Each structure stands twice: as C-alpha cells, then as structure tokens.
Amino acid sequence: MQRFVSMLVSKRRTPTKFQEIFPKKRTINRILFQLDTRLTYREMYPIFVQISQSSTEEKIPWKKKYPYIKSSDLIQMRNVLITLRMQNKFVHKNLLAMEDKLLNFAAELGNNDAISILSFNAIQQHDKGNAKYYDQNDVETADRFIKELYARNHHLTIKLIGDFFLKNKAESKAEKYYKEFLKLESNTKLAGEVYGKLGEIQIKQVNGFLRAEKSWLECIRLLELERSSRWYFLLAKLYLSSEPLRAKPLLEKCASIGFKESFKTLGFIELNYFQNYERAKEWFKIGLEIMDLECFLGFFDCCLKLKDTSSARNCLESLKKLESNNNQRAIINTFLESRKESMKLLEKA
Amino acid sequence: MYFRLTMVRTCKISTVTKSGSIQLHNLVKTPLYEALNGRYKSGMLQVVQDVNWNANTAPSYSSEHLTSTLNSTRSLPMTKFPKQEIIERVKSDTKVGQWRKFLTSWFRIGLFLLKSYKTGIQDTLKVYWDTRSVERRIDIKNGALAKLMREIEMNEINIKLSSSLSPKKESVRVASEPFSINRKELVELIRRDQIWKLPVFFTLVFIFEEISALIFIFFPRVCPYNCLTPGGYKKLSNIYIQATTGANANCGLGPLEFSKEGTIKYEPPYSLSTENLHGFLKNFPQSMVSSWKLCIYKKLKLQKLLCNEVEKIYQYLLIDDWLLLQGILKTDSETIKIVLSDKELVNCILERKLYLMGDDLNEMVSDTLGQKILLKRLFLYWSLRYNDTISFNGKHMFSEKWGVNNISLLKYNPEFIITNDI
Numbered sequence: 001m002q003r004f005v006s007m008l009v010s011k012r013r014t015p016t017k018f019q020e021i022f023p024k025k026r027t028i029n030r031i032l033f034q035l036d037t038r039l040t041y042r043e044m045y046p047i048f049v050q051i052s053q054s055s056t057e058e059k060i061p062w063k064k065k066y067p068y069i070k071s072s073d074l075i076q077m078r079n080v081l082i083t084l085r086m087q088n089k090f091v092h093k094n095l096l097a098m099e100d101k102l103l104n105f106a107a108e109l110g111n112n113d114a115i116s117i118l119s120f121n122a123i124q125q126h127d128k129g130n131a132k133y134y135d136q137n138d139v140e141t142a143d144r145f146i147k148e149l150y151a152r153n154h155h156l157t158i159k160l161i162g163d164f165f166l167k168n169k170a171e172s173k174a175e176k177y178y179k180e181f182l183k184l185e186s187n188t189k190l191a192g193e194v195y196g197k198l199g200e201i202q203i204k205q206v207n208g209f210l211r212a213e214k215s216w217l218e219c220i221r222l223l224e225l226e227r228s229s230r231w232y233f234l235l236a237k238l239y240l241s242s243e244p245l246r247a248k249p250l251l252e253k254c255a256s257i258g259f260k261e262s263f264k265t266l267g268f269i270e271l272n273y274f275q276n277y278e279r280a281k282e283w284f285k286i287g288l289e290i291m292d293l294e295c296f297l298g299f300f301d302c303c304l305k306l307k308d309t310s311s312a313r314n315c316l317e318s319l320k321k322l323e324s325n326n327n328q329r330a331i332i333n334t335f336l337e338s339r340k341e342s343m344k345l346l347e348k349a
Numbered sequence: 350m351y352f353r354l355t356m357v358r359t360c361k362i363s364t365v366t367k368s369g370s371i372q373l374h375n376l377v378k379t380p381l382y383e384a385l386n387g388r389y390k391s392g393m394l395q396v397v398q399d400v401n402w403n404a405n406t407a408p409s410y411s412s413e414h415l416t417s418t419l420n421s422t423r424s425l426p427m428t429k430f431p432k433q434e435i436i437e438r439v440k441s442d443t444k445v446g447q448w449r450k451f452l453t454s455w456f457r458i459g460l461f462l463l464k465s466y467k468t469g470i471q472d473t474l475k476v477y478w479d480t481r482s483v484e485r486r487i488d489i490k491n492g493a494l495a496k497l498m499r500e501i502e503m504n505e506i507n508i509k510l511s512s513s514l515s516p517k518k519e520s521v522r523v524a525s526e527p528f529s530i531n532r533k534e535l536v537e538l539i540r541r542d543q544i545w546k547l548p549v550f551f552t553l554v555f556i557f558e559e560i561s562a563l564i565f566i567f568f569p570r571v572c573p574y575n576c577l578t579p580g581g582y583k584k585l586s587n588i589y590i591q592a593t594t595g596a597n598a599n600c601g602l603g604p605l606e607f608s609k610e611g612t613i614k615y616e617p618p619y620s621l622s623t624e625n626l627h628g629f630l631k632n633f634p635q636s637m638v639s640s641w642k643l644c645i646y647k648k649l650k651l652q653k654l655l656c657n658e659v660e661k662i663y664q665y666l667l668i669d670d671w672l673l674l675q676g677i678l679k680t681d682s683e684t685i686k687i688v689l690s691d692k693e694l695v696n697c698i699l700e701r702k703l704y705l706m707g708d709d710l711n712e713m714v715s716d717t718l719g720q721k722i723l724l725k726r727l728f729l730y731w732s733l734r735y736n737d738t739i740s741f742n743g744k745h746m747f748s749e750k751w752g753v754n755n756i757s758l759l760k761y762n763p764e765f766i767i768t769n770d771i
Contacts, residue, residue: 207500209503210496238499239495241498241747241748242495242496242498242499273619274619275620
C-alpha cells in the first residue's frame with residue numbers, strides 16, 4: 001500500500017486543465033483508427049501532455065525522451081486534433097494553440113508538410129499586411145522553401161500553391177496546379193479536397209458543369225462527410241432543378257451534419273415536388289430554429305396543407321414580426337399577397 | 350444556382366421571385382407573346398406544308414439551315430390525306446371509263462396509301478440509321494435529358510452573369526458554346542424507337558394490303574408514327590386527351606395541371622397516382638418506354654420508376670420548348686425567316702395537350718384560321734412557361750421561376766386553354 005501511494009506521489013501529475021479539455025481515450029482511439037496512425041494512444045498521450053506544458057521556444061529533446069517518434073507522427077497528432085475539431089464543430093482555444101505548436105515542432109524536426117504549411121502561412125500573413133508576425137526575411141525564406149519543395153515534387157506544396165492562386169482569384173493557374181497534384185496523388189483524402197476545389201473552378205467555365213459534376217462525385221467518394229459537406233451541397237444544387245431525386249439524398253446527408261442551407265431546400269423539395277407534407281414540415285421546423293425566412297414561408301404552406309391551423313396562425317404572427325427587417329420586407333409582402341385567400345380562410349377557421 | 354453555386358454561406362439573395370396572378374388577357378400582353386406574335390405577323394415565322402430541306406447542303410445561318418435543324422417532317426404523320434383530290438383527278442380523267450371511275454378512284458387511294466406506307470417505313474429506317482451517332486453521344490434513356498436540362502440552366506447562368514457584369518450593354522453576352530443537340534436530332538432521338546413497330550406493321554400490311562388502313566384507324570398504336578393517316582391520328586389524339594384528362598381528374602398535363610375549376614398549377618410526377626402515371630405514359634404519343642415494362646411497373650406498384658419516366662417526358666418537353674423558342678427568337682437572325690412545318694405544329698399541340706376532346710388538329714392546321722388558333726395556343730403556353738425567363742426576355746432563370754422553391758408562389762388564374770376564344 002505504502003509503495004502504491006508513493007508511486008502516486010512520485011508520478012508527475014498532468015494539469016487538470018489539460019485533462020478537462022482533452023477528450024476521452026475512447027474518442028481519440030476512434031479517430032486514431034479512422035486516420036490509421038502509426039502511434040497508439042499510449043504513445044501519443046505523453047507527447048500531448050508535454051506539448052501542452054511547454055512553450056514554442058522551448059527545446060524538447062525529442063530523440064532522448066521519445067525515441068520512437070518521427071516528424072510525421074506530430075503531423076498525424078495535429079490531424080487528430082483537426083478531425084476532432086471538425087467532428088465536434090467546436091474550436092477550443094488551447095487545442096488550437098496546440099495544433100500550431102505541433103506544426104512548429106514537426107517543422108523543427110524537418111517535416112516537409114509542416115514546412116510547407118508554415119511557409120504558406122507566412123506568405124499569406126504578409127500579403128494580408130500582418131507584418132508584425134512575419135518579417136521580410138521570413139517571407140524570403142518561406143519563398144525559398146516553397147521553391148525547393150516544388151522542385152522536389154512535394155505533393156502538399158503543389159496543392160497549397162493551387163489554394164494560394166485560388167484565393168487570389170487566379171483560377172486558371174490554380175486549376176493547373178490542382179491537375180498537377182492529381183497526377184501525383186489521386187486516391188487520398190487530400191486528393192478529395194483538391195477534386196472539390198477543382199470542381200468549383202470548373203463550374204465557372206462555360207459548359208464546365210459536366211467536368212465539375214465528375215470532380216465533385218470523386219470528391220465525395222474520397223472524403224468523409226464532415227469535410228465534404230460543402231461539395232455535397234453544391235452537387236445537390238447542380239442536380240436540384242433537373243434531377244430532384246438525386247439531389248434529395250445528397251441534401252439529407254448535408255442536413256445530417258447540420259448544414260444550414262440544406263433545411264429549406266429539403267423542405268421545399270418535399271413540399272412541392274415529392275408532396276410529403278409531414279416530412280417537409282419537420283425540415284422547416286429545424287429551419288425555423290435558425291430563423292431562416294424561407295422556412296417560415298414553407299412551414300406556413302405545410303401547416304395549411306396539413307390543416308394545422310394553430311401552427312399556421314403562430315407562424316403568421318412570427319412572420320409579421322420579422323417584417324420589421326428591411327431586407328426581408330419585400331419577400332414577406334409578396335408572400336402575404338399571394339396567400340391572401342388562405343389567410344382569410346384561416347381567420348374564419 | 351445563382352452565381353454558379355458560389356452562394357454557399359455568402360449569398361443572401363432570396364430565391365423567391367415575385368410573380369403576380371396571371372390571366373389570359375395578361376398573358377397576351379406579355380413581352381414573349383408579343384415577340385412571338387410579332388414574328389408571325391411580320392412573316393418571319395411561317396407555318397408551311399412539306400418542308401423538306403437538307404441541312405447538309407444549306408449554308409449555316411441561312412433560313413434553310415435553321416428550318417431543317419428545327420423540323421423533322423420525315424418522322425411525323427401526314428396532315429392531309431388527298432382523298433378528294435384523287436377522286437377529282439379520276440373523274441376528270443377521260444381515259445378512265447365512266448363505269449369504272451368509282452373502282453379506279455378507290456384503287457388509286459389504296460395505291461397512294463401503300464406508297465405512303467412505303468415512304469413511312471423507309472423514313473423510319475432512315476431516322477434510326479441517321480441517329481445512331483447522336484444516340485451514342487446522348488443516351489436519352491440514361492439521364493442525358495437531365496444533362497441537357499443542366500446545360501440549359503448553365504446557359505441561363507452565363508447570360509445572367511454576363512448581364513450582371515455589364516448591365517448597360519444588354520446585347521453583350523458571353524460567347525457560349527453551341528447547344529450540344531439541335532431540335533431535329535432531339536425529336537428524332539425520341540422518335541427512333543418507332544422502328545420496333547415495323548415487324549408487326551409490315552406483316553399486317555403484307556396480309557391485308559389496302560384494308561390495313563382501316564385496321565390502323567381502329568388500332569393506331571400498331572402503326573409507326575409517320576405512317577398514321579389523319580383519321581388514325583385523330584383517334585390517337587382523342588385517346589390521349591381522354592385518358593389523361595378524365596372526368597374526375599387531370600392526371601398530368603405536361604408539368605401543368607389544368608383542373609375543372611380552371612386553376613392551373615404545377616403537377617410534379619410524385620403527386621400522381623400509379624394508375625394515372627401509367628395512363629399518361631401509355632398514352633403519350635411517342636412513349637419512350639415499352640408497354641410491357643409499364644405494365645410490370647404498374648402491377649408491382651413501382652411508382653418511383655413510373656415517376657422517373659414521366660420526369661423524362663417533362664424534361665423532353667422543356668428542352669423541346671427551349672430549342673423551338675431559341676430557333677424562333679434567335680437574336681442574331683433578325684432577317685432570317687423561320688419556317689415551322691405544319692406537322693411539327695400539330696405534334697407540338699398534341700404533346701402539350703393544348704386541345705380539347707374531338708378537335709381534329711390536322712383539319713385545323715390546313716386552313717389559316719385554324720393555324721392561327723393553334724399557334725396562339727402554343728404562344729400562350731410558351732408565355733405562361735417562359736415569359737420573364739432570362740433565355741428570352743426577362744431577368745429570372747427558368748429554375749428560379751419554376752424551381753422547387755418557387756412553384757408554390759406562382760398563382761395562375763383560370764381561363765387559359767379552356768376559354769372558347771382560343
């Protein structure tokens with residue numbers, strides 16, 4: 001017993017704050033399985049603790065303390081945190097700071113992915129005018145690094161160059177780099193992301209919708225739903241007028257992870273096209289909670305079809321309250337005008 | 350899909366567009382109707398019998414070229430059967446003795462019929478042969494119609510984007526690629542399946558010869574579409590309108606429902622019952638599905654599959670409308686005369702069900718007044734559907750006007766089609 005107590009005392013205790021913010025072992029293990037990481041939870045956890053306690057400037061003797069670690073493991077740990085953030089749709093300040101720290105440490109250990117990401121961060125911050133974070137020397141160094149990495153055909157660098165051009169609205173150049181990336185790597189999650197962005201460029205070209213459709217289909221095949229919801233929605237929008245039957249399941253997928261814009265579209269498809277009023281009402285109900293105006297309009301129609309007069313009256317009252325908003329007044333007035341007869345019937349009922 | 354899908358998160362523009370109630374006299378005043386009517390009155394749009402120009406020999410952007418890519422007369426039935434003319438010719442023929450005039454005239458009528466059957470069979474084979482390459486490119490039975498619809502939508506977005514970039518110059522438009530199919534190719538793709546009627550038809554003609562015409566009047570579905578006589582065509586049109594606008598309900602009128610009370614509303618295929626869907630598909634003049642397939646769908650109550658087939662017909666009608674209107678109102682052909690074949694006009698009216706039970710469309714199209722009535726119906730239908738769409742004269746895209754978000758806001762008033770003055 002004495003020995004056990006002494007062990008407890010001698011064991012270095014992790015700060016309570018870190019324990020509070022870090023998710024349970026089971027959650028992390030699930031993500032590790034998804035990402036197929038090299039390290040196990042047992043090997044990773046002490047490193048997370050170490051990083052949470054150390055500052056960025058502090059030199060950690062990685063080789064001595066954790067002889068099993070590689071620079072790519074730190075990037076994988078960062079990916080764990082990113083996945084966690086995406087799944088929870090919640091950003092914790094400390095975990096975000098830890099992501100940065102992991103990136104810095106990975107770069108120190110010579111990881112090309114980390115160097116590439118940091119270099120692009122430096123350039124982007126400089127372009128934005130945040131000179132206080134990165135001075136001119138940093139930018140020059142970043143520029144040199146990117147050129148060297150590109151010469152070595154580093155995949156992530158090529159993708160980031162594409163992203164950079166896309167952000168600066170040089171779409172033809174971005175497309176060129178994305179295509180270059182896809183020649184090197186076409187069956188990974190990163191490629192899925194590239195397919196999604198490529199599709200967005202292609203849809204802007206004249207008659208490029210067929211190519212965009214192909215890219216987005218590939219994108220949603222490769223990427224998990226949390227990361228590809230945007231492209232699910234865009235694909236659904238592409239199908240919406242011509243093939244609502246194909247658009248519906250895509251929108252439902254978006255709605256399953258709470259994609260805001262999908263509720264009203266789903267509601268209208270169910271109401272006007274498939275004429276399943278009950279289901280449409282449920283979708284609109286979710287939309288009402290996020291104060292979507294068009295969901296109010298749809299909900300009112302659904303209530304009338306289902307002869308639910310009390311809900312229709314309540315909806316109408318809320319709608320009239322919303323009228324004070326100048327942007328929405330025109331739409332509300334048009335709607336009320338077109339529903340005059342139904343409103344009269346509602347008053348009589 | 351405004352701003353080519355970049356609206357995610359950033360777009361604040363509502364998709365709800367304003368549209369007031371529309372009455373018949375309002376429809377006549379719409380800019381699209383006026384433009385179409387203006388073209389007809391000025392002679393830029395003409396309805397002509399026997400248009401048979403060759404697209405390959407005529408120079409592009411000529412009147413002949415446009416007409417030949419707009420009409421496919423070889424795949425449609427005759428509008429006028431020259432019975433009286435043959436009888437008159439025999440009467441005035443001095444070489445034919447008085448005693449055998451009656452027999453000769455009927456013999457010649459039979460001969461004419463057989464000849465027309467021969468041409469019909471040849472044309473059906475030609476249509477099948479000529480559309481092989483297009484069919485390989487555009488497989489209409491496997492979602493190609495939806496792709497064409499998306500192409501129209503993208504075309505509209507291009508126009509919208511270009512006009513929003515340069516609002517002052519309305520004439521400046523983005524150089525878009527030509528549409529991937531012309532109207533003649535589209536309708537022939539739909540009509541090429543008539544070839545499967547040939548074996549039965551050929552056997553019947555071989556056995557019954559001239560009398561087969563009588564059989565085809567009573568059973569017009571056995572006959573390939575372009576071998577129909579006006580009598581058989583009338584029977585077919587009556588069956589179609591009767592089966593799809595029964596006494597109890599209107600089961601699917603293109604995408605619009607015209608109720609007995611006179612209201613017009615959008616009719617999605619999913620709102621129809623299995624029986625109605627089956628009736629609509631079975632009686633559609635150039636059905637794209639075989640009847641045994643439809644029968645299985647109905648027996649097993651596979652409503653989704655039936656809906657898919659009805660959706661394809663809706664898509665076909667929309668693309669057909671769009672191509673016709675593009676052909677008629679093409680901006681860069683102000684001086685070019687557009688010729689619409691009378692056969693195509695009759696077929697347009699039939700497919701869109703813009704007629705009443707008992708109307709003889711072929712008879713109507715043969716005189717000027719009837720022609721005007723048919724054209725007016727078609728123009729009104731087009732102005733109801735496409736007025737204020739960006740492809741022709743307005744600001745909104747078709748999907749904004751008739752899309753799932755907005756169709757409930759459209760409020761049309763009665764009178765249309767049912768009114769006697771059309």
